[in-house]
Amino acid sequence: MxxxxxxxxxxxxxxxxxxxxxxxxxxxxxxxxxxxxNDYFLYVPLLPEVATGILEPRRVSVSLTGTLPHVRLVLxxxxxxxxxxxxxxxxxxxxxxxxxxxxxxxxxxxxxxKLLPVPGVTRHAHGFRGMPEALYLRDHITRQIELAGASDDPGEREARCTFVVVGAGYTGTEVAAHGKLFTDKLAAQNAALRHAPRPRWLLLDVAPRVLPELAEHMSRTADRVLTGRGVEVATGTSVDEATEDGVRLTDGRFVPTHSLIWCVGVxxxxxxxxxxxxxxxxxxxxxxxxxxxxxxxxxxxxxxxxxxxxxxxxxxxxxxxxxxxxxxxxxxxxxxxxFGRGERRPYVHHDLGFVVDLGGLQAAADPLGAPLSGPVAKAVTRGYHLLAMPGNRVRVGADWLLDAVLPRQAVQLGLVRSDAVPLENAAPETPVLR
Structure with a gap:
């Protein structure tokens, strides 16, 4: 049988x-x-660190066949x-x-x-849900800084050094926090940008505060770290239109940029x-x-x-x-x-708290409701991720250690084509938004 x-x-x-x-x-x-x-389980919470060169992509990709030997994989x-x-x-x-x-x-x-009916977004914005988007974003950020350094046009240089993140939830906040540190280091290494204004990052959300779904103390911590780092946090604001040259915001401002990162939600x-x-x-x-x-x-x-x-x-x-x-x-x-193995149970679970990695030594966390910030929250955040990952823990820890003691390698790998990651390709089921 x-x-x-x-x-x-x-x-x-x-x-x-x-x-x-x-x-x-x-x-x-x-x-x-x-x-x-895919033939791997993707540990999505660490994708911002892949996009900013802290972790190598295989560190957050856990082999399905290697860790599930009694499961048949159908790709x-x-x-x-x-x-x-x-x-x-x-x-x-x-x-x-x-x-x-x-x-x-x-x-x-x-x-x-999650898409919104905003003109130009599906063509000019890039999502942040998977490995291709993270790898492309790392190349894209590096390329924009390098092109800015090679340009003699102040307007072009400013646009290439401007990055707009839409969505101040968990993902968008981490992308902006890590991204600002990454571009500051890239600019400092570039002879033409060393004495220029630091790269500009904007974090937008229609909500009244960053991390609106989390506790207020985590929101305050994230806002303080971001603004102290130079990220422009604009709450109650979003994108009204995206074009090839930049984005028009709902408050009427036009921001020249070549980098629109869509983290609105799922x-x-x-x-x-x-x-x-x-x-x-x-x-x-x-x-x-x-x-x-x-x-x-x-x-x-x-x-x-x-x-x-x-x-x-x-x-x-x-x-x-x-x-x-x-x-x-x-x-x-x-x-x-x-199948007669044990008894079924209803699903009951109380949230154990959340962690948000803000780059450097900064983080926000509330394990079991205890509000934490700074280096202590950072230790809790990294400890949580290591425990939650089903594999690659030693490799992730090694990358974190190397990033702490060695300068970050910033080179383009060209692994993902630019036409592979726009939202219009990621969401073919929503032609009304094109």
Whole structure:
């Protein structure tokens, strides 16, 4: 008799943890298949350090086959789920399509860039959700500083040394904080820019403060560090139009720049909307056991799922890595229970706090509600990341040590083409925004 098959779609925080948990509990009774467009789990919180040359890209990329030896990897993108036929249609990296049948399905497809109907943004802005964007941004920043140093036109030099980040949430704040330090070092190494004004960074958000989703003390710490470093924080402000020469802000100002970095937020993967099932805020509705109503063989978790927050009745859990990881493990436990291994449990989790790395010796953190800032918060932040990473801890620690004692290497690698990362290519399902 053939063994039952568990298919997991997505290898982000939720999908990876689900696969790892199932490989420990049901590998002898069921086949476990993981569908992912990449052969690695990406530790997204450290991408800003990849983009600014602190970490090498492989440090935050954990091999799926190397760390999940009892899980079969199917490289490809899930295009469609036939709920009645219990099949997932997959397109592999070479454009071939196939169907993968399942007995149990865990949907952990994650999220994509959130777009706003702003003229020119999808063409001129670059997102920051994956490794290609981080690698491109590192090359792009380095190239802009080098071109500025080679230019005799003061206007061009100013535009190339100006970087605009839209979205002062977790990602945007870290990108601006690390980016300012990075460009200051690049400019100091460039003979033509050594005595020129320091590169300009603007951080924009329509919210009244940076890190609006986190505690106020973390917001105050981040704002103090950013402004002290020279980052222009403009709250209540966003981009009204993006052009090839710069951006027009909602307050009427025009900022000449060649660097518009889009960190506005995320929305569930479009696959969720194609299922034809009930959603809440674009996320797939599930019960407290992460099961999809009417389809007990299907579970969903992470950013793609509207999981009831039992610690805050009437609300759903926020889209964070902390919740996604734990939901992945809960989904695995409940799938295993359906095969007679243990008992299923509802998802209940209280936030343990957040950490925000602000570059240098600065960070903001609130572990278990304790407000921290400065070097102590930095130590907590790095310790948390090392504990949360499923691999490469020694290599990450080694890169941090080398960055502390050696000058950062700033060269262009040319690994990612410029036409591979604009938002218009990252979001083909939203033609209205083009």
């Amino acid at each position: 053939s063994r039952p098959r568990i298919v997991i779609v997505g290898a982000g925080f939720a999908g990876y943890e689900a696969a790892r948990s199932l490989s420990r509990t049901v590998r002898d009774t069921a086949d476990i298949v993981l569908i992912s467009p 490809g993108t899930a295009d469609h789920v036939d709920l009645d036929g219990r099949r997932v249609e997959v397109t592999d990296p070479e454009g071939r399509t196939r169907e993968v049948a399942y007995d149990r399905l865990i949907l952990a497809v994650g999220s994509v860039n 929305r569930p993967d479009p696959l969720v909307g194609d299922l034809g099932l009930r959603t809440e805020k674009g996320r797939l509705v599930v019960d407290e056991y992460l099961a999809v109503p009417g389809h007990p063989e299907v579970l969903a978790c992470g950013d793609a799922a509207a999981v009831p927050d039992l610690t805050r009745p009437g609300e759903i859990t926020p889209m964070t890595a902390q919740h996604a990881s734990r939901q992945g493990r809960t989904a695995a436990r409940n799938v295993a229970a359906s």
